[in-house]
Amino acid sequence: MEKTVRETIKETIRIHLKRNKGQVYGQCLTAVGWVGGTLPKLYEKDGMIELPMADVSNGGIVVGAGLMKKRPIYVIRYQGFNWYNCPMIINYACKSKELWKIPCPIFVRGIGMEGGVGPVAGSSHHSLYYRMPGVKIASPMTPREYISVYKQFMKNDDVYYVSEHRKSYDNSSELKDSLNHKKFDIIIFAISITRFESFKVKEILNKKKIKVGIANIVWLKPFKIKKKWLDALKKSRFGGIVLDDDYVNGVSKSIANDLNLKSGKTICAMGLRDKTAGFHKTVDNLPPDVKRICKQIETIVNKK
Amino acid sequence: MINKKLKINIFKRASLCRHFEENVYKYVQKKIIKFPIYLSAGQEFIHATLSEIIRNILKIKPLIFAQHRCHSTYLSFGGSAEDLIKELLGKKDGCAYGMGGSASIHSPKIKMYGHDGHMGTQVPVGIGACFASKKPTIIFFGDAAAEEDYVIGALGWASTKKLPILFIIEDNNLSILTKKKIRRNWDMHMLARSFKMNGFNISDNPNEIIKYKTYFFKRPTLLNINTNRLYWHSGAGKDSDKIFDRYKFELKKMGIEGKNIDLKIKNKIDALWKKQLGKQ
Numbered sequence: 001m002e003k004t005v006r007e008t009i010k011e012t013i014r015i016h017l018k019r020n021k022g023q024v025y026g027q028c029l030t031a032v033g034w035v036g037g038t039l040p041k042l043y044e045k046d047g048m049i050e051l052p053m054a055d056v057s058n059g060g061i062v063v064g065a066g067l068m069k070k071r072p073i074y075v076i077r078y079q080g081f082n083w084y085n086c087p088m089i090i091n092y093a094c095k096s097k098e099l100w101k102i103p104c105p106i107f108v109r110g111i112g113m114e115g116g117v118g119p120v121a122g123s124s125h126h127s128l129y130y131r132m133p134g135v136k137i138a139s140p141m142t143p144r145e146y147i148s149v150y151k152q153f154m155k156n157d158d159v160y161y162v163s164e165h166r167k168s169y170d171n172s173s174e175l176k177d178s179l180n181h182k183k184f185d186i187i188i189f190a191i192s193i194t195r196f197e198s199f200k201v202k203e204i205l206n207k208k209k210i211k212v213g214i215a216n217i218v219w220l221k222p223f224k225i226k227k228k229w230l231d232a233l234k235k236s237r238f239g240g241i242v243l244d245d246d247y248v249n250g251v252s253k254s255i256a257n258d259l260n261l262k263s264g265k266t267i268c269a270m271g272l273r274d275k276t277a278g279f280h281k282t283v284d285n286l287p288p289d290v291k292r293i294c295k296q297i298e299t300i301v302n303k304k
Numbered sequence: 305m306i307n308k309k310l311k312i313n314i315f316k317r318a319s320l321c322r323h324f325e326e327n328v329y330k331y332v333q334k335k336i337i338k339f340p341i342y343l344s345a346g347q348e349f350i351h352a353t354l355s356e357i358i359r360n361i362l363k364i365k366p367l368i369f370a371q372h373r374c375h376s377t378y379l380s381f382g383g384s385a386e387d388l389i390k391e392l393l394g395k396k397d398g399c400a401y402g403m404g405g406s407a408s409i410h411s412p413k414i415k416m417y418g419h420d421g422h423m424g425t426q427v428p429v430g431i432g433a434c435f436a437s438k439k440p441t442i443i444f445f446g447d448a449a450a451e452e453d454y455v456i457g458a459l460g461w462a463s464t465k466k467l468p469i470l471f472i473i474e475d476n477n478l479s480i481l482t483k484k485k486i487r488r489n490w491d492m493h494m495l496a497r498s499f500k501m502n503g504f505n506i507s508d509n510p511n512e513i514i515k516y517k518t519y520f521f522k523r524p525t526l527l528n529i530n531t532n533r534l535y536w537h538s539g540a541g542k543d544s545d546k547i548f549d550r551y552k553f554e555l556k557k558m559g560i561e562g563k564n565i566d567l568k569i570k571n572k573i574d575a576l577w578k579k580q581l582g583k584q
Contacts, residue, residue: 023436051461054454054461056428060425060432061461067433088422091420092420092429
C-alpha cells in the first residue's frame with residue numbers, strides 16, 4: 001500500500017534528523033498530535049527543537065541555524081502565522097547569498113487548512129514569500145512530490161517555502177496533468193488543495209460537454225511553464241483559469257499574467273476572495289470549491 | 305587594572321577606528337561617498353577593548369553579529385580596512401562585494417556575519433547561530449534596537465538555553481535623536497537579570513570593561529555600555545560640540561606616546577584611503 005503524504009512527511013523528517021543530521025524547529029512540536037502526525041516522536045537531543053512562543057524572534061533563531069549549515073526545517077503550524085514568523089527569513093535568509101555569498105538554506109513547512117479557523121489560521125499564504133528574491137516555493141500535494149521537493153532542497157542552498165495543506169495528508173495518490181485531448185475549452189492551472197477540486201470539476205463539466213484540461217502546479221517559484229501546458233493553452237477555446245488556496249491578489253494573478261504573456265490567451269484567477277474570514281461558516285472565506293469553479297468556467301464559456 | 309601593553313594595544317585599535325571614521329566623515333562631506341553612512345566614532349573603545357580581551361587575552365574567536373554603526377566592530381576584530389574602504393566606495397571587491405554599504409558589512413575571515421538592515425535582527429539570528437553551532441558568540445546592538453520585541457523574546461530563549469553569548473549594548477542614549485528616557489522607563493541590564501542572565505550597566509572606560517571578562521562566554525551575559533556617539537545618526541555632521549569624547553580623553557592621558565601612536569596610525573589610514581581613491 002502506498003504511503004500517504006502524512007507518512008511521507010514523517011519519514012522525511014526522520015531521515016532529515018537521523019541520517020542527514022539536520023534540525024527541526026517550531027512551536028509545540030512535541031505536543032499532542034505531533035503536528036497532524038507529520039513528526040516522528042523525537043526530541044531536542046535528536047535535533048527536534050522546541051522554540052518559545054516568540055514568533056518573530058523564532059524566525060531569526062532559525063535563520064541563525066541556517067547560517068551554521070544545519071539545514072533547519074521550520075514548522076509553521078498554520079500558514080497565517082507566517083505574518084509574524086517569516087520577516088527574518090525573507091529579509092535575511094533569502095538575501096544572504098546575494099548580499100554576502102553566504103547561503104542560508106531553510107526548509108519552511110507552512111501548513112494550510114481552512115474551515116472555521118478564522119481570520120489568521122485559515123488558508124495558504126505562500127504569496128507572502130513570493131515577492132522576495134532568493135526563495136523557492138513549492139506546494140506538493142502527493143508523496144512523490146514531497147520527496148522530490150525535499151531532495152531538491154538537500155542538493156540546493158536556497159530558502160524553500162513548502163506550502164503544505166492538511167487536507168492532502170491522507171492522500172496517497174499521484175496527481176497527473178490531464179491534457180490528453182487535442183483541443184480543450186479551458187485549462188485549469190491548479191495550486192495546492194484546489195488541485196483535488198479541479199479533477200471533480202473536470203468530471204462534472206465533461207458531462208456538460210465542456211472540455212477541461214488540468215495542469216498541476218507544484219513549483220510556484222520559479223514558475224516554469226511546461227511546453228505541453230503552453231500547447232494546450234494556445235489551442236484552447238477560452239484560455240485558462242488559475243486556482244489557488246491563497247488570496248486571489250497574490251501568486252495566482254501573477255501566474256495568470258505569466259501564462260497570458262506566453263500564450264496570448266485570457267487567463268483568469270480564483271483564490272480566496274478579497275475579504276476577511278470569520279469563524280462561522282456563514283462568514284468564512286474558503287478556497288474555490290467545485291461549485292464555484294464550475295460556475296466561473298460556465299460563465300466564461302457561455303459569455304464567449 | 306589594565307597593564308601598559310594592553311592599554312597601548314587597546315589604544316592602537318581605537319585609533320585605527322577613529323582615523324578610519326574621520327576619513328569616512330571627510331569623504332561623505334566631499335560627496336565622494338554618497339549613500340547612508342553610520343559612523344561609530346565616539347564608541348570605538350568598546351570594540352577596541354573587547355577585541356583585545358576576547359582575541360588576545362581569552363584567545364577566543366567568537367561568531368560576531370552586529371548591525372549599522374559597526375565599522376569599529378569590523379576593524380577592531382581584525383577586518384581589513386582596505387576592504388572596508390572598497391566597500392564604502394561601492395567596489396565589487398569590497399568586504400561585502402559592494403552590496404553591503406556601511407550598514408551590512410561582513411567578513412568570513414573574522415566570523416562576522418552581515419546585517420539585513422532591520423534593527424536588532426542580529427540578536428535572534430546570532431542566538432540561533434550560537435545554539436546551532438555551540439560556538440562562543442558576541443552580539444552588538446544599540447539601546448534602541450534593544451527595545452525591539454524580537455530582541456527581548458530571543459534574549460529569554462538564550463537565557464533558557466544557557467548559551468555562551470556575550471550581548472553588548474552600545475548605549476549612546478539615542479534613537480536617531482530621541483533620548484532613552486522618552487522611550488522607556490526600564491534598563492536592559494535589569495531586564496537581563498530578570499531573565500536570569502548576568503546583566504551589568506557600565507561605562508566605555510576600558511578599565512571598567514575588563515573587570516567583567518570572567519563572565520564572558522560562560523553563560524549568557526549582557527553588558528549595557530554607556531557611550532557617546534560623536535556624529536549624526538547617519539551621515540557626516542555633529543549634533544553637539546559638548547559630547548564627551550573618550551578617544552580624546554584617553555589620548556590626553558597617554559601623553560606623548562599616545563600622540564605618536566595617533567599620528568602614525570592617522571598617516572597610515574589616510575594613505576590607505578588615498579590609495580583606494582586614486583584607483584577610482
